[in-house]
Every structure is written in C-alpha cells, then in structure tokens.
Amino acid sequence: EPEVTQTPSHQVTQMGQEVILRCVPISNHLYFYWYRQILGQKVEFLVSFYNNEISEKSEIFDDQFSVERPDGSNFTLKIRSTKLEDSAMYFCASSEVRVNYGYTFGSGTRLTVV
Amino acid sequence: GDSVTQMEGPVTLSEEAFLTINCTYTATGYPSLFWYVQYPGEGLQLLLKATKADDKGSNKGFEATYRKETTSFHLEKGSVQVSDSAVYFCASFSGGYNKLIFGAGTRLAVHP
Numbered sequence: 362e363p364e365v366t367q368t369p370s371h372q373v374t375q376m377g378q379e380v381i382l383r384c385v386p387i388s389n390h391l392y393f394y395w396y397r398q399i400l401g402q403k404v405e406f407l408v409s410f411y412n413n414e415i416s417e418k419s420e421i422f423d424d425q426f427s428v429e430r431p432d433g434s435n436f437t438l439k440i441r442s443t444k445l446e447d448s449a450m451y452f453c454a455s456s457e458v459r460v461n462y463g464y465t466f467g468s469g470t471r472l473t474v475v
Numbered sequence: 476g477d478s479v480t481q482m483e484g485p486v487t488l489s490e491e492a493f494l495t496i497n498c499t500y501t502a503t504g505y506p507s508l509f510w511y512v513q514y515p516g517e518g519l520q521l522l523l524k525a526t527k528a529d530d531k532g533s534n535k536g537f538e539a540t541y542r543k544e545t546t547s548f549h550l551e552k553g554s555v556q557v558s559d560s561a562v563y564f565c566a567s568f569s570g571g572y573n574k575l576i577f578g579a580g581t582r583l584a585v586h587p
Binding site: 392394396402403404405406409416417452463464465466467468469 | 507509511517518519520521524564566568573574575576577578579580
C-alpha cells in the first residue's frame, strides 16, 4: 500500500536554529498538508498546499513557518527560528483530490527544541 | 467554526468488553467523518469513515454510524483486544476549509 514517508523520525535542535522537516507524499496525490501534535494534546492543522501554493493556513502557521515542494516529489516544512514551544510531533499528509476520502498520514517527525 | 468533541479518557477495559467512544461534531453543512487510531510511537492511521448521513463505517471490528439528527459519530466495538490499546481520534472534514478537524483524542487501555 502506498505510504507517505517522513524524515527524520526524530530531530533535536537548539532554540533559534532552523529546521527542515521532509516528506515524500504519495506520488499521484495533489494535496499536501502539515499537522502537529504537541505531546498529549490535540492534532492541529498547520497548512494545506495545492498547485505549488498554500491554499489554507492556521493561525499557528506564522512567518516562522514555510512550506515548499522543491522538486515534484518532496514536500518540506521549514521552521526558521525554532522556539521551545515548537517541540511537537509533526505529521505530513497527502490526498488524491480535495474531497472527503480522508488523508494518508506519514508516521511523523518528533521535533525536540532544547 | 467547525469543531469535534470526544469523550475524555482514559478508557480502561478488560479484554472482550464492549467499547463505546462518543464523538459529536458541529459544522455548517454535512461534513465527512472519520476515526483515526494512533498506536504507541506511531503515526495516525485511518480506521474508518462515513461521508453522509446514516452511513456506517466499519473496519477491524470497529463501527461508527453517522447520525445527522444527533450530530454524532460514536465508535463501537463489541469485543476489544489488548492490541486495540491506542489513542482514538474523531475527525471531521469540511470541504469548504479543506482540512481535517480533530477531537482531543481518547486513550484506550485494554487489560488481559
């Protein structure tokens, strides 16, 4: 079964450093998403991406965050200057069409900011 | 805005007990509804879904019925196993926003 692949599985970074989280969505999918889950809390929407541009973003997704699809297969989330409160599990997801079949999620990247 | 409310956990059951995890939603229109499961140390897996009123989603012995009149999508399983121990998330998808909205999650612990 096709999978969404995320790397790395765990990243530790110092406060103020930039991090890039990587995702390889399912190849024929057109919509891409990032969600995050602070330990023990709700899964929160960050951003959706379609046709090489952001289609929607949440209030969490401020100027410190950016997304990119640099090469037609990868989908990246960059955090420009990490804060302690950015520590969370970050999930990438993709979907074939903008309808209601549900997404396929990756297994997540655990980001720890120290 | 749209929201999803789940019963608080943890839910602790003995093996072979009956499981219900309540989920209600608020939305404009009729969203699609989902249950996702997160096993320890893993990502989110789609467990089942329903896209319109009265639809019943089912998978791995779990079921949930989309009830428009009560705006609910409760998860049930007749006989739980230890391997069902996980966190269960109810979610709604409103096409107008193109995003999944998750409930807070309910942790299920099943003991032998």
